[in-house]
Amino acid sequence: MFVWIIFAGCLGMCIGDQLRVITSCPTDDVSEWNKKHVGEELKMWWNSITPVHKQNFGFPSAFYNRQKKQFTTVSNSDTVIFISRELYGRKKLMWQEVDSEKNSGVIFGIATDTKFTGDDLTYIYPDFKTALVGRFKNGIFENGTEAVIIAERCYKGVKQIKTKVKNPEQIWKNDAHMINSTGLSPTVIDPFERKAVYVGQSAQPQGGEGLFAKRNFVAGDLVSYFAGVKTYEDNFMFDNLTVDEMWEAHAYYINFGDMSPSRWKVPVEMVIDIPVHLRGIESYRNTLAHKTNHLFSGTNTMFDTVLHPYHGPVASIVATKQIKRGEELFVNYNYDTQNCPPWYKKLWLKHMKKSVNKKTFGFLSNGFIE
Structure with missing residues (x-):
């Protein structure tokens, strides 16, 4: 004062x-x-x-x-x-x-x-x-x-x-201090989120559930929050997991610490995860960005970070172009193509085959296909 x-x-x-x-x-x-x-x-x-x-x-x-x-x-x-x-x-x-x-x-x-x-x-x-x-x-x-x-x-x-x-x-x-927790209202949708997006059947082959725009957005608009559970890999990526179990555990988390501004003092090892038992909207629906499906090209959102009013620092998706009400939302997951789930590898090869000529594709895929 x-x-x-x-x-x-x-x-x-x-x-x-x-x-x-x-x-x-x-x-x-x-x-x-x-x-x-x-x-x-x-x-x-x-x-x-x-x-x-x-x-x-x-x-x-x-x-x-x-x-x-x-x-x-x-x-x-x-x-x-x-x-x-x-x-x-x-x-x-x-x-x-x-x-x-x-x-x-x-x-x-x-x-x-x-x-x-x-x-x-x-x-x-x-x-x-x-x-x-x-x-x-x-x-x-x-x-x-x-x-x-x-x-x-x-x-x-x-x-x-x-x-x-x-x-x-x-x-x-405010539950920003809570670690290894979904927060205080996991099954109550956030007020902004309720007006912005909804979950529906994806138009992508084998896409399962996807996320859709409930209203119009322009480039730069916040579309959806990605809160979930703030935690660390050691809490769910165990050494004794099979390959399939590892990718299943890995499926819904984001390296949040790497993305966050240093002034937020988020530990660099911190991730935001949606554990297996919370991946249905009946169990967790406070924020919904984790329901966004992947595309290599033709995406309309990107990952970002933001301060949420009661969750504190969280991840988010932001519009990269104009999005009309009812459109499905897509983001590039940006996995390392040398260390990624089988479904991602398959889509990457399909994408590259469409994007480059056969000679270049043969060079790029050499040693990549198992």
Whole structure:
């Protein structure tokens, strides 16, 4: 709080390298409440936020370093954008990114300080329509309920929102600390996930179940989370497994530690796994990215990492092109072709045979076919 008092004083008095922002909302006007296309309007506004270093231009803002817990005018991978405007009394309308990793969502609140600690703060998913309203401590979601954003308006450069609670009987609680566990709600689908994707019969030969888009997406959109069980290979890849058992155990896990930003301090050996007994949606359906089938070409998503509001760091799939509602989702698993399951090897050879001429294919497959 002491750091912010100094910074706030500087906002009103200092000249020079003070950070200010401009947005699509006028800085000197309050608009009427809007209830149409609320998510789209909020997303366009958020993407319009532009930091500037010009006095008497826009309004004061800052970057917030979540590791050092201090404000700064310098942007880097450890900082997130923070903006606020006086509302009434000492109350402020405040917005802050959760993380610099794209698609990690934002926090909104009306409060007297900038710590984002309180019982009535809002986490907003990257669709800018779905939210969790409840208790936060220093910007970390602790518990709350699902909500939808039902209205928005411009308020002197920032957006103000109204929310409506849904499914009040389901209390979401932070379980980011839980290792070797599916979390606290394995059979309750995440609020964002429920609106984004669904599981159906894949169109791929022998594809089994696949994942499908429940709405339209554009390139860069978060499509689905990959949470599951945070664990280590030693907990399920045993030395006495047969080859078939090894590939079965291996089938639904992702090398999460290798993918994660170092600032998250995820152990490099950590993986996210969906164990055999949890691979049916009747046993686990909180997140569904693990149901995405593989293609070598013609994919429409890619693997990524993201901060989830109550799971913390997790993997995800992100759209790489426009995806229409009802389309099946595909991602390249990117296995090592010299160390991969038999089905993957078979598909790779088929793919290469279509992609290159016979002479090249014969060279590439030499020593590869058993």
